[in-house]
Amino acid sequence: MCILVLIANKPSLSLMTSISARRPRSNMNLAKNTNVGILIPNDFRCPISLELMKDPVTLPTGITYDRQSIERWLETGSRTCPVSNKVLDEYATDEDIIIPNHSIRRMIQDWCVANQSFGIERIPTPPIPITLAIAVEMLTKIASAARDQDRNRCGILVRNLVASTKKCERNKRYIEGAGADHVLATSFEVFAKDDSVVAEVESSKNVFFEEILSALTLVFPLDKEALRHIGSPESLDRIVSILKFGTIAGRLNAALVVKELVSSGKECLVGGTQGLVQALTKLIREPVSPQITKASLTGIYYMVSADEKLASEFAEMNLVSLLVEKLVDLDKSTCEKVLAVLDGIFGSETGREKGREHVLTIPVLVKKMFRVSAMATEFAVSALWRLCKALKEECLIEAVQVGAFQKLLLLLQVGCCEITKEKVSELLKLMNGYRELECIETMDFKGLKRSF
CATH class of the missing domain: 3.30.40.10 (Zinc/RING finger domain, C3HC4 (zinc finger))
Structure with a gap:
C-alpha cells in the first residue's frame, strides 16, 4: 500500500x-x-x-x-x-x-x-466537553452526598465523574483544576470513618470505596490536603481491606494510592497501618496481575528506603527469599523494581541477615549486573555493597567465586554514576585479598555450596 x-x-x-x-x-x-x-x-x-x-x-x-x-x-x-x-x-x-x-x-x-x-472509517461524534463550572458543580454534589452520608448517591456521582474524566483530556484538566483530588480523598475518609469496624470480608462495601479510588487515581498527583485525608488511619484501614479482598481493579488502584502516598514522603503515615506490610507482601507472593505487582514493588521500595524499621518488617515477612527467587526470570521493568526493593531492605540488619541466609542472593545479584539495564546494575551493585560491607569475609568470598570482581572492574571501564563508582571502588578494595579464589560458573546455581 x-x-x-x-x-x-x-x-x-x-x-x-x-x-x-x-x-x-x-x-x-x-x-x-x-x-x-x-x-x-x-x-x-x-x-x-x-x-x-x-x-x-x-x-x-x-x-x-x-x-x-x-x-x-x-x-x-x-x-x-x-x-x-x-x-x-x-x-x-x-x-x-x-x-x-x-x-x-x-x-x-x-x-x-x-x-x-x-477503507475510510466514519469519525464518531465527539463528546461535548464540560466547562469548569460544570466540573465544580459535579464535585460540589459529591461533597454534599458525603456530608449527608448518602453512599448510593455519592457512588452514582463518582461514576459519572469517572466517565466524564475519561471522555477527553479537556474534561480531565477541568476536573483536576476544580479540586477533584481533595473532594474525593475527603469523601473516602468520611465514609471510612463511618465504618468504625472494617470487616475483612466486606466485599460489597469495598466496591463503593474502589469506585472512589478509581476516580482518585485519574487525578494524580495529589496535593497535601488530599494526601492527608487519604492517608488517615481510617482511610488506610479501608485501603488495606481492598488490597486483601478487593477486585483486581480495586487492588491495583489501592496499590497505586499507597505508591502515591509513600512516594510523596508520607511513608510515616502508612508505616504504622496494621496489615499493610502483610497485604503488600501477599500481592508479591501471590501475584494478581503484573500492574499490581509493579505498583506494590514501587510502594514497598519507597517504604523500605525511608524507614529501616519498615525494611526489617518486610524482611521478617521473608520477602528477601521471595524476591531473590523471582529475580531469576523477570522482565526488565519488574527486575529493576525487585533489585531496588532488595537494596532498600538490605539497609536493615534483619534484611542483610535474611540475604545472607539465602544461597542464591549473591550469585543472582552478580548475575544481574549488565544483564538487564544500567539502572538494574546500579541497584545490584548497591545491594551487594550493603551485604559485603556489613558481613565482610563470608559474602566477599562468595562474591569473588561467582565472578563479581571481574564484573566490577568492567563496570569501572564502561562507566557508571558517581555514587555507584564509589561503591564499586570500595567493593574492589574489599575483594582484592580474595582474588586467587577459583571463580565458578555463575549460570548454574543449583549445585552452589557455600565455602564457609
Missing part, C-alpha cells in the same frame, strides 16, 4: 494528502493490486496537524482547527490564531474562543461514509 502526496502550486497549508486504499475485490477487474488515492478535501484538514479533523472547532478569526491541535497551541500560552496570526482576547476563556463547528463535522462524517468502500 502506498501513500501519495500531491503538491499543488499553492502555499504549504493547501497541501493535499491522499489516503490510499485498495478497491474492493469486485472493483479490481481492471488491474490487480491497483491502488486508488482518496484525496482529503482541504477544508476537512486541520491547518496545524494537516490531518483529517475529528472534532472541528472555529476561532473568532473564522479559521477552523481540530480541537486537540488548537487546545495544545493555546496551552503553550499563545493567544494568537496560528494561521492569521491575529491576537485573540486574552481575557476570554477557552470556551468562549473555541466554538464547535457542527456543520464541518457533519460534512466530514458524510464524506467518510461516502468513502467507506475505500
Whole structure:
C-alpha cells in the first residue's frame, strides 16, 4: 500500500494528502493490486496537524482547527490564531474562543461514509466537553452526598465523574483544576470513618470505596490536603481491606494510592497501618496481575528506603527469599523494581541477615549486573555493597567465586554514576585479598555450596 502526496502550486497549508486504499475485490477487474488515492478535501484538514479533523472547532478569526491541535497551541500560552496570526482576547476563556463547528463535522462524517468502500472509517461524534463550572458543580454534589452520608448517591456521582474524566483530556484538566483530588480523598475518609469496624470480608462495601479510588487515581498527583485525608488511619484501614479482598481493579488502584502516598514522603503515615506490610507482601507472593505487582514493588521500595524499621518488617515477612527467587526470570521493568526493593531492605540488619541466609542472593545479584539495564546494575551493585560491607569475609568470598570482581572492574571501564563508582571502588578494595579464589560458573546455581 502506498501513500501519495500531491503538491499543488499553492502555499504549504493547501497541501493535499491522499489516503490510499485498495478497491474492493469486485472493483479490481481492471488491474490487480491497483491502488486508488482518496484525496482529503482541504477544508476537512486541520491547518496545524494537516490531518483529517475529528472534532472541528472555529476561532473568532473564522479559521477552523481540530480541537486537540488548537487546545495544545493555546496551552503553550499563545493567544494568537496560528494561521492569521491575529491576537485573540486574552481575557476570554477557552470556551468562549473555541466554538464547535457542527456543520464541518457533519460534512466530514458524510464524506467518510461516502468513502467507506475505500477503507475510510466514519469519525464518531465527539463528546461535548464540560466547562469548569460544570466540573465544580459535579464535585460540589459529591461533597454534599458525603456530608449527608448518602453512599448510593455519592457512588452514582463518582461514576459519572469517572466517565466524564475519561471522555477527553479537556474534561480531565477541568476536573483536576476544580479540586477533584481533595473532594474525593475527603469523601473516602468520611465514609471510612463511618465504618468504625472494617470487616475483612466486606466485599460489597469495598466496591463503593474502589469506585472512589478509581476516580482518585485519574487525578494524580495529589496535593497535601488530599494526601492527608487519604492517608488517615481510617482511610488506610479501608485501603488495606481492598488490597486483601478487593477486585483486581480495586487492588491495583489501592496499590497505586499507597505508591502515591509513600512516594510523596508520607511513608510515616502508612508505616504504622496494621496489615499493610502483610497485604503488600501477599500481592508479591501471590501475584494478581503484573500492574499490581509493579505498583506494590514501587510502594514497598519507597517504604523500605525511608524507614529501616519498615525494611526489617518486610524482611521478617521473608520477602528477601521471595524476591531473590523471582529475580531469576523477570522482565526488565519488574527486575529493576525487585533489585531496588532488595537494596532498600538490605539497609536493615534483619534484611542483610535474611540475604545472607539465602544461597542464591549473591550469585543472582552478580548475575544481574549488565544483564538487564544500567539502572538494574546500579541497584545490584548497591545491594551487594550493603551485604559485603556489613558481613565482610563470608559474602566477599562468595562474591569473588561467582565472578563479581571481574564484573566490577568492567563496570569501572564502561562507566557508571558517581555514587555507584564509589561503591564499586570500595567493593574492589574489599575483594582484592580474595582474588586467587577459583571463580565458578555463575549460570548454574543449583549445585552452589557455600565455602564457609
